Amino acid sequence: MPQKSFRAAINEALKLEMRRDPRVVVMGEDVAGGRGGSANNEEAWGGPFGMTKGLIKEFGGARVLDTPISEAAFVGAAAGAAMTGLRPVAEVMFVDFTGVCFDQIMNQIAKIRYMFGGKATLPLVIRMLYGAGFRAGAQHSQCLYPIFTHLPGLKVAVPSNPHDAKGLLISAIRDDDPVLFFEHKAILGMKNEVPDEAYAIPLGKARLAREGKDATIVAIGRMVHMAERAAAALAKEGIECEIVDPRTTSPLDVDAILTSVRKTGRLVAVDEAYPRCNMATDIVALAAGECWRALKAAPCMVSPPHVPVPFAASLEDLYIPDAARVADAVRRTMAS
Amino acid sequence: MQQSRDELLRAYRTMRLVREFDERLHVEFKTGEIPGFVHLYAGEEAVAAGICAHLEAKDHIASTHRGHGHCIAKGCAPEAMMAEIYGRAAGLCGGKGGSMHIADLSKGMMGANGIVGAGTALVCGAALTAKTLGTGGVAVAFTGDGGSNQGTVFEAMNLASVWRLPAIFVFENNGYGEASAAEWALAGGDIARRAPAFDMPGHQVDGTDYFAVWEAMRQAVARARGGEGPSLIECRMKRYYGHFEGDTQAYRAKDEVETLRKTADPLDRFRARVTAAGLIQGAELDGIDTEARAEIDRAVAYAKAAPLPVPEALHTHVYAND
Numbered sequence: 001m002p003q004k005s006f007r008a009a010i011n012e013a014l015k016l017e018m019r020r021d022p023r024v025v026v027m028g029e030d031v032a033g034g035r036g037g038s039a040n041n042e043e044a045w046g047g048p049f050g051m052t053k054g055l056i057k058e059f060g061g062a063r064v065l066d067t068p069i070s071e072a073a074f075v076g077a078a079a080g081a082a083m084t085g086l087r088p089v090a091e092v093m094f095v096d097f098t099g100v101c102f103d104q105i106m107n108q109i110a111k112i113r114y115m116f117g118g119k120a121t122l123p124l125v126i127r128m129l130y131g132a133g134f135r136a137g138a139q140h141s142q143c144l145y146p147i148f149t150h151l152p153g154l155k156v157a158v159p160s161n162p163h164d165a166k167g168l169l170i171s172a173i174r175d176d177d178p179v180l181f182f183e184h185k186a187i188l189g190m191k192n193e194v195p196d197e198a199y200a201i202p203l204g205k206a207r208l209a210r211e212g213k214d215a216t217i218v219a220i221g222r223m224v225h226m227a228e229r230a231a232a233a234l235a236k237e238g239i240e241c242e243i244v245d246p247r248t249t250s251p252l253d254v255d256a257i258l259t260s261v262r263k264t265g266r267l268v269a270v271d272e273a274y275p276r277c278n279m280a281t282d283i284v285a286l287a288a289g290e291c292w293r294a295l296k297a298a299p300c301m302v303s304p305p306h307v308p309v310p311f312a313a314s315l316e317d318l319y320i321p322d323a324a325r326v327a328d329a330v331r332r333t334m335a336s
Numbered sequence: 337m338q339q340s341r342d343e344l345l346r347a348y349r350t351m352r353l354v355r356e357f358d359e360r361l362h363v364e365f366k367t368g369e370i371p372g373f374v375h376l377y378a379g380e381e382a383v384a385a386g387i388c389a390h391l392e393a394k395d396h397i398a399s400t401h402r403g404h405g406h407c408i409a410k411g412c413a414p415e416a417m418m419a420e421i422y423g424r425a426a427g428l429c430g431g432k433g434g435s436m437h438i439a440d441l442s443k444g445m446m447g448a449n450g451i452v453g454a455g456t457a458l459v460c461g462a463a464l465t466a467k468t469l470g471t472g473g474v475a476v477a478f479t480g481d482g483g484s485n486q487g488t489v490f491e492a493m494n495l496a497s498v499w500r501l502p503a504i505f506v507f508e509n510n511g512y513g514e515a516s517a518a519e520w521a522l523a524g525g526d527i528a529r530r531a532p533a534f535d536m537p538g539h540q541v542d543g544t545d546y547f548a549v550w551e552a553m554r555q556a557v558a559r560a561r562g563g564e565g566p567s568l569i570e571c572r573m574k575r576y577y578g579h580f581e582g583d584t585q586a587y588r589a590k591d592e593v594e595t596l597r598k599t600a601d602p603l604d605r606f607r608a609r610v611t612a613a614g615l616i617q618g619a620e621l622d623g624i625d626t627e628a629r630a631e632i633d634r635a636v637a638y639a640k641a642a643p644l645p646v647p648e649a650l651h652t653h654v655y656a657n658d
Binding site: 023025062063065067068070072073074075076077078079080081082083084085086088103104107108112113114115116117118119120121152153155175176177 | 396398427428429430431432433437439440441442446447449450451454456457458459460461462463464465466467468469475487488491492494495498499652653654655656657
């Protein structure tokens with residue numbers, strides 16, 4: 001099976017769905033990139049990270065829409081277009097930029113269907129880069145999916161690898177609900193096996209990334225890789241970890257998480273988002289409420305400190321939860 | 337005059353229905369039976385009627401918190417609107433939206449909106465759909481003098497112009513954003529002058545003059561349907577009621593509303609013009625008045641008798657499959 005990068009998987013999913021359904025349009029800042037410039041190169045960029053490369057060539061400017069730097073306008077336009085018959089995929093370059101279009105996401109997109117008594121459907125996807133490790137400072141490095149997971153009416157996908165990214169994005173585009181789609185910038189170049197054809201991975205279905213009997217690690221997005229490294233190290237100490245990758249935080253595959261926790265009796269939740277009210281706290285609360293008696297030890301949470309993401313490489317490396325910290329947390333649960 | 341007698345009768349009927357709808361809400365709200373709060377449109381009827389006179393089923397509008405007039409003018413059923421405002425299952429949104437979120441996409445009505453200015457961005461999307469699918473439709477965003485100062489509105493106007501969308505931005509400058517006068521909050525003094533900055537025509541009309549609104553909209557719609565891009569229309573008038581029902585309106589001079597009702601009533605102006613021109617007899621308009629009153633009576637009775645939403649409705653319509 002062909003090995004493809006996360007970046008290529010996203011690009012392929014977009015192309016396949018645009019071929020399949022003429023109502024799918026892509027919009028965002030520089031998704032073509034280069035319009036009106038002196039080079040007269042309509043596709044100078046293909047997206048600031050090259051994720052949408054080749055789309056305008058194949059589908060033309062009517063379906064690949066560059067926008068001014070106006071997130072509120074084009075995210076709102078994506079919503080209005082979705083309500084009236086298109087299936088837009090809007091790209092908000094960095095999730096941090098949702099600060100300027102939060103009303104459109106929180107008060108319009110998330111609520112319109114409910115407020116209108118089910119008489120509106122909003123099939124739209126908002127793709128965003130997220131996460132630390134890029135030396136990009138506090139305004140280009142946040143996770144923020146817990147904020148959107150908090151809001152009823154939204155679905156939230158946080159794929160951990162290229163294979164899942166393609167399948168989840170295809171599902172997101174075909175879904176009749178608004179889906180916020182998170183792509184970690186530190187794994188854009190990561191490769192794994194990605195079939196050429198279109199395939200859909202259901203939203204709300206976790207992946208068992210590793211089987212084990214001693215402790216459950218639930219990890220989100222890029223943190224799955226930290227969990228895998230930790231599990232490999234712990235295996236040498238005779239500790240067998242099970243890793244659950246929820247793939248989507250809304251809907252959350254609660255059953256998969258609880259089934260694993262009931263099996264191992266130990267839980268470590270790993271989340272790169274700020275530690276208050278993040279996915280780790282949510283998952284630990286779920287486990288405490290639903291399978292208290294199955295727990296052999298107090299669950300552990302591994303998250304960054306409650307600070308903005310620092311710029312200096314030395315500080316950012318301290319900030320990001322790593323495999324060593326995950327392994328320590330597992331050892332703590334094993335000790336009690 | 338370029339409008340047929342039938343069109344004029346329809347416009348008057350719309351204005352009278354809108355007036356009766358909100359005048360009646362003013363009365364009924366005091367009984368305490370209506371949950372939440374309502375924002376009344378009385379005094380602004382010529383705008384909704386003059387704008388929507390040009391719209392067809394394929395066209396879309398997005399409205400404001402003061403949206404009852406736009407809904408009626410775009411064809412929403414007054415009975416189902418009233419039931420929605422009363423929070424009943426028979427309401428347009430099953431009682432889950434209320435006055436501030438009335439919507440009926442089957443009529444091209446994309447919703448009243450509790451967030452000032454937000455509808456302008458949604459309308460860019462509806463206009464994009466029309467352009468992309470080649471429906472020939474246009475999309476109209478209503479907002480106010482308050483909305484005219486929102487960043488989203490500037491972004492939406494710029495985007496509509498850059499994308500050359502069949503969008504029309506209608507600003508109802510009704511004198512007040514909540515309690516603050518537009519004269520104070522609106523730098524530059526008027527909204528229409530902001531249009532050229534976004535490379536679109538800016539019309540400024542008397543919002544109590546149905547014919548002036550109609551003519552500005554005729555030009556804007558022709559431009560939009562012709563693929564030439566967006567327009568802005570600023571309609572100036574003052575609302576008869578407060579920001580919301582219960583507003584003491586301590587920010588207005590005591591005689592302001594009384595004077596408005598005497599000198600700036602869009603329905604009186606319309607009546608005077610069409611009867612003076614000999615186009616329609618006063619008695620015919622009286623008949624419309626009576627019918628409108630009866631229709632609103634029926635709507636209120638229908639709403640009051642309609643069942644409340646079932647408890648299960650709390651959980652439905654969050655996502656497409658529930």
